[in-house]
Amino acid sequence: MSQTLSFSKGHGTGNDFVIIPDADGALDLTDDQIAALCDRRFGIGGDGMLRVVRSEAIPEGREAHIAGAEWFMDYRNADGSAAEMCGNGIRVFARYLADNGWASLDEELRIGTRAGVKTVTRSDRGFEVDLGAWVIEDGDVLVRARGLDVPRPGQGIDVGNPHVVVALSSEAELDALDLTHIPFLDPAPPAGANIEFVVPSDPLVQGGVGAIRMRVFERGVGETLSCGTGVAAAALAVRHWAGPAAPDAWIVDVPGGTLGVRMAEGHVLLSGPASLVFHGEVTLA
Incomplete structure (x- = not known):
């Protein structure tokens, strides 16, 4: 019927x-x-x-x-x-x-x-x-993706759903990724994860605001033009790598546009x- x-x-x-x-x-x-x-x-x-x-x-x-x-x-x-x-x-x-x-x-x-x-x-x-609150996972996840010459370490971030964030060295490397194929995670998270590939801007911080560019492979979907929780996870991962002097406000460029992320009182907030x-x-x- x-x-x-x-x-x-x-x-x-x-x-x-x-x-x-x-x-x-x-x-x-x-x-x-x-x-x-x-x-x-x-x-x-x-x-x-x-x-x-x-x-x-x-x-x-x-x-x-x-x-x-x-x-x-x-x-x-x-x-x-x-x-x-x-x-x-x-x-x-x-x-x-x-x-x-x-x-x-x-x-x-x-x-x-x-x-x-x-x-x-x-x-x-x-x-x-x-x-809400986020969790930075212990240990690296090894990420293999088509277009990367060697596997890269990924940082697990939970913002209510699971993510693995991978830092790349250049815009060219980000553009060369072929996300028509599912990246391989080792070890594989039990429930899977969204996988974000990020490149920091140069300079990373201007006027107290950090900036990065990102592409994402979403579990159950494939590559998308944007992933809101992935944008938050990517900003949190780069902030974690940058150390205690890193800012709490970030701008993240994705293929579909630009989103804002800020951290306040242990919560991460996404705007767009x-x-x-x-x-x-x-x-x-």
């Missing part, structure tokens, strides 16, 4: 999403159906899906509901797999709620995710999300734009 769904399409610095409103939690989409929606040739196309559902309507949202978050971001990767968080996605999610009159951004907006409740506010760059580009209906088998 087929079903017709309303949807919207949105993006944050080119990281794009199919948005499905399901306030009462009535939908039970399979991984294959989500993958079909996200298919760029036969579906709507997107790096992932955002299901807009009330926290009280689904078991995963119970703790978020208790914590005062009316809405839960059920984020799925393009292959249908569930993910803990999405830094670009949550800004698009907040934009969708505000534009549809389902929530207000006049003050902090609390949104439930699998990585806990996150707060979103308006900012000079568009929207800012408090990603969020756009809704079209709305429609789609019929799923």
Whole structure:
């Protein structure tokens, strides 16, 4: 039996999403159906899906509901797999709620995710999300990627979802990466990880603000134009490598645009734009 769904399409610095409103939690989409929606040739196309559902309507949202978050971001990767968080996605999610009159951004907006409740506010760059505390993992992960002459050490960073950040020596080396192939991690994290490749700007810091350039391979998706939590992880890794004199404010350039990162009181915050580009209906088998 087929079903017709309303949807919207949105993006944050080119990281794009199919948005499905399901306030009462009535939908039970399979991984294959989500993958079909996200298919760029036969579906709507997107790096992932955002299901807009009330926290009280689904078991995963119970703790978020208790914590005062009316809405839960059920984020799925393009292959249908569930993910803990999405830094670009949550800004698009907040934009969708505000534009549809389902929530207000006049003050902090609390949104439930699998990585806990996150707060979103308006900012000079568009929207800012408090990603919470981060963890710098012990030990190196060896990263092999097509286009790198030798394996490189990667720094594990957890910002609610797992990342491995790799420093490269030059813009040319970053541009030469072939991320149509999955990089290999040794040891492989149990739940996988997003992998960020970064090049520091020269100079690294200007006016008290650090600057880097990044490309990313997202688990369950492939290379994307941007990854919000990956941008935060990359800035945190470079700040860690730079030492105690490193700044708390960063600008990160990705293929889809520019995002801001700042660290305050043990939390990392991500800021950037969020756009809704079209709305429609789609019929799923």
